[in-house]
Amino acid sequence: MNLQRLTVATEYQAGKGSKGEVFSGDVLELLPELTDRFGEKAQMVYLDPPFGTGGRFSCRVRVGEKDWETSxxxxxxxxxxxxxPRNEYLAMMRQVLEGAKALLNDTGTIFLHIDYRMSAHLRLLMDQVFGEKNFLNEIIWTYQTGGRAKNYFSRKHDVILFYRKNHQYYFDIYGAAMERTAVRHNHLKRHVDADGRVYRSIRSGGKVYTYYDDEPVFAGDVWDDVSHMQQKDPQRTGYETQKPVRLLERIVRCGTRPGDLVMDLFSGSGTTLVAAHQLNRGFVGADSARQAHSVMRRRLRGAPVLWHIGGTEGEPLVAASGRVGVGNYEISLQAYEMEKGVSARSFQGMDALDDWSVGYLRDGVYHAIAAERRSKAHPRLECVLNLPALSGEIVLSTGDVLGRRMFYRLNREEMEF
Ligand SMILES: C[S@@+](CC[C@H](N)C(=O)[O-])C[C@H]1O[C@@H](n2cnc3c(N)ncnc32)[C@H](O)[C@@H]1O
Known part of the structure; x- marks a missing residue:
């Protein structure tokens, strides 16, 4: 069958719960469109940009059945x-921060996640863009992972700068409420009241303060109760610099209500979007990395998402055939071959595919109807999918281990009966 590669600007993924959109590309190029569509709509923006490390970050990817079986x-x-370079980094961040401000609604807030390398520079930049009076917190997120230094004190924290857009803003401290029993209170005296409730007391400045164990305690600006992911943490996606969902859950809970819109312009593996979806908030993400989108798709399966992904034109990499059945089409994927130059790697043939789907193109939007994706429980890709016969152009889509998404038009006339 003759397959023609297509550029598809948008793909709709059906699902349940709160909706989201994910954009692919450089944040500065995306900002005009994002501002157009979501200007003054976001309740909260979380940004976890590159930290200015000078390094290169990778993603570990499972290839073919064997990798999924052995993990x-x-x-x-x-x-x-x-x-x-620092001046370019700061110029980029100034534009991103100004863009983020334009995305926030009147009561919105922003959390900027960085570390010691850029925190001083970005604090000043935040003051310039959001105004010094709108500074709320410098949150210290401290963790125990990573090595220990001998020539200086080990660096064990990130900095999260928290600003509001205006004087009136939404914030719910109950989103960061911890069980009081989880907090050390050796210096407090323990009592039990007439109803059997445990409480602690302390005398200070002539006053007695009491705290019930079953009442929550609100987080301060040093967060040491959210651990970073260990090497074997099941949340790990293989995407370096991934943050733990618990951290983002706290931020999303404090900064938004169910139904609000959360935006993350450096969404990486999609942690913010996952937290927002789980907490029933709308979400919009953006990232320029191929592999980020691959990981986000995996993590957001089951959620209704508009993927603004594209797909490039070029030589077809798949061979497929179609058969017309009764009320359906039976589409078979026969081969997948990477281009020359890319093909000299160990991943080749169908192993190089992570997922594929068939569906229809309607008003320029691809709707996948039947899909196959490798997973631990299902490492093998089925090579035949049944597509109900509906109106619209038939499209086949593939996602490969390099995080590339491609779309092909299938011609009904060329299908066998
Ligand atoms: C620190 S990581 C974000 C990690 C994310 N919070 C998570 O939990 O996985 C920074 C992300 O910014 C993306 N990025 C860097 N420069 C970008 C740019 N100019 N436009 C869009 N994304 C960019 C990178 O691809 C990377 O995924």
Missing amino acids: KPSLTDIAYNDNL
């Missing part, structure tokens, strides 16, 4: 470079 990724692919 050992055999491909390490580039995710993104973090090597902009």
